Amino acid sequence: MALVVQKYGGSSIGTPERILRVAQRVAETRRAGHDVVVVASAMGDTTDELLDLADRVSRVPGPRRELDMLLSSGERISNALLAIALTDLGVPACSLSGPQAGVFTTPEHGAARIVDVLPTRVRQELDRGQVVLVAGFQGLCKDTDDVTTLGRGGSDTTAVAIAGALRADVCEIYTDVDGVCTADPRVVPTARLLERVGYAEMLELAANGAKVLMPRSVEYARRHGVVLHVRSSFTDQPGTILADQEVEMEKTAITAIAHDRGTALLSVTGVPDDVLRPARVFRALADAGVEVDMPVHRASRGWVDLSCVVSRSAARTAVGALHAAADDIGFDAVACDQGVGKVSVVGAALTADVTATVYETFAALGVRIALFTTSELRLSALCGEDELDRSVRALHEVFELGAGDTGDQAVVYAGSGRGW
Numbered sequence: 236m237a238l239v240v241q242k243y244g245g246s247s248i249g250t251p252e253r254i255l256r257v258a259q260r261v262a263e264t265r266r267a268g269h270d271v272v273v274v275a276s277a278m279g280d281t282t283d284e285l286l287d288l289a290d291r292v293s294r295v296p297g298p299r300r301e302l303d304m305l306l307s308s309g310e311r312i313s314n315a316l317l318a319i320a321l322t323d324l325g326v327p328a329c330s331l332s333g334p335q336a337g338v339f340t341t342p343e344h345g346a347a348r349i350v351d352v353l354p355t356r357v358r359q360e361l362d363r364g365q366v367v368l369v370a371g372f373q374g375l376c377k378d379t380d381d382v383t384t385l386g387r388g389g390s391d392t393t394a395v396a397i398a399g400a401l402r403a404d405v406c407e408i409y410t411d412v413d414g415v416c417t418a419d420p421r422v423v424p425t426a427r428l429l430e431r432v433g434y435a436e437m438l439e440l441a442a443n444g445a446k447v448l449m450p451r452s453v454e455y456a457r458r459h460g461v462v463l464h465v466r467s468s469f470t471d472q473p474g475t476i477l478a479d480q481e482v483e484m485e486k487t488a489i490t491a492i493a494h495d496r497g498t499a500l501l502s503v504t505g506v507p508d509d510v511l512r513p514a515r516v517f518r519a520l521a522d523a524g525v526e527v528d529m530p531v532h533r534a535s536r537g538w539v540d541l542s543c544v545v546s547r548s549a550a551r552t553a554v555g556a557l558h559a560a561a562d563d564i565g566f567d568a569v570a571c572d573q574g575v576g577k578v579s580v581v582g583a584a585l586t587a588d589v590t591a592t593v594y595e596t597f598a599a600l601g602v603r604i605a606l607f608t609t610s611e612l613r614l615s616a617l618c619g620e621d622e623l624d625r626s627v628r629a630l631h632e633v634f635e636l637g638a639g640d641t642g643d644q645a646v647v648y649a650g651s652g653r654g655w
């Protein structure tokens with residue numbers, strides 16, 4: 236008998252019929268003799284719909300505490316419905332909110348991090364023979380005694396954290412595609428399912444737009460040694476295992492292509508080239524909570540031009556923070572281009588030849604690269620957002636990542652592509 240944590244994403248439980256199908260799958264696992272903890276996301280696009288509702292009752296963004304109270308209700312609905320469906324199937328089940336399940340977080344509403352999981356209640360319910368359903372994406376901050384949410388896609392992290400705390404045998408992430416693929420199968424129809432991916436590469440993919448897993452869930456899984464298994468809730472296909480680097484992985488130089496539409500290119504020009512001022516640019520952004528990617532520092536004739544990529548949702552905050560620090564920094568101008576997208580090649584052997592091939596591929600497409608950086612496992616290019624899809628497809632083809640005629644093509648089973 237194993238202890239299995241199963242996470243179901245929004246599109247897997249988007250309708251009452253799908254909730255019933257998921258309940259059947261959970262019931263089968265339970266009847267096979269396993270202890271089961273389920274972490275479900277909110278149904279379908281519920282989280283976006285709740286955000287839209289908040290926009291309709293207020294001209295300014297609502298207080299973040301209240302937004303968390305609102306958004307966390309989505310996961311409670313779906314988990315309670317699953318518990319009702321399981322009970323009807325003759326499987327004893329009990330749903331718990333994140334705080335009831337002992338998920339404790341930092342205080343930042345909308346972006347809280349899990350600091351501890353005390354699964355006493357979860358264990359009690361398991362010992363009573365129940366399937367336990369835990370509302371994902373939420374927790375309690377002990378200092379403020381308030382409900383928090385973990386950021387979009389946060390149910391993945393809840394599932395991994397619960398699995399870690401319970402020392403579960405496996406954490407299965409059920410979603411609307413076959414597993415982790417060589418590219419987003421919604422953009423690249425020939426994308427191939429990967430049987431195994433290393434944590435480090437998965438982290439790069441997730442952090443660069445492959446939202447099949449929330450980046451923090453991968454980080455957490457690696458740190459706590461949680462075995463992650465990403466699979467489709469619509470089939471019985473084997474899916475993808477996230478493995479340690481020591482475990483033999485698919486031996487290819489390039490693992491996959493990721494893309495991110497939610498980016499903005501921030502440029503700060505005419506910063507005096509002394510030792511202090513460029514540092515103040517990045518300090519202002521960091522203090523405003525803006526994460527930066529692909530930073531580029533170009534010094535010439537006494538002046539420095541700085542560029543970096545920020546998430547589009549943070550663009551206004553970033554520009555505001557720089558203007559607020561304008562006197563300290565002394566720049567000429569700040570510009571923010573929100574019409575850009577990022578494509579990343581992820582793999583273990585990013586040689587000079589790979590860089591040349593990426594440049595040649597963009598050249599053949601006639602696509603201008605606005606920014607280009609490389610790191611150990613990732614090479615990223617920024618281009619116009621409207622050029623993103625064909626750039627991803629071309630790179631996927633040039634590096635021969637596709638399924639070819641093997642019939643290994645990944646299938647998209649549901650969802651709007653908006654999901655997290």
Ligand code: ADP
Pocket residue numbers: 243244245246247276388409410411412414415416417418419420421440444445446447448491647650652653654655
């Ligand atoms: P869920 O609702 O199950 O959490 P998400 O929408 O958050 O699902 O994540 C699944 C989606 O991730 C897929 O439908 C797919 O469009 C997207 N995706 C992006 N990159 C990849 C990739 N490399 N492999 C698989 N799916 C990917």
Ligand code: ASP
Pocket residue numbers: 244245276277282283309371372386387388389390391654655
């Ligand atoms: N419902 C939340 C979201 O849409 C959390 C999740 O789905 O993981 O982001």
Ligand code: MG
Pocket residue numbers: 244388391446447448449654655
């Ligand atoms: Mg998700």
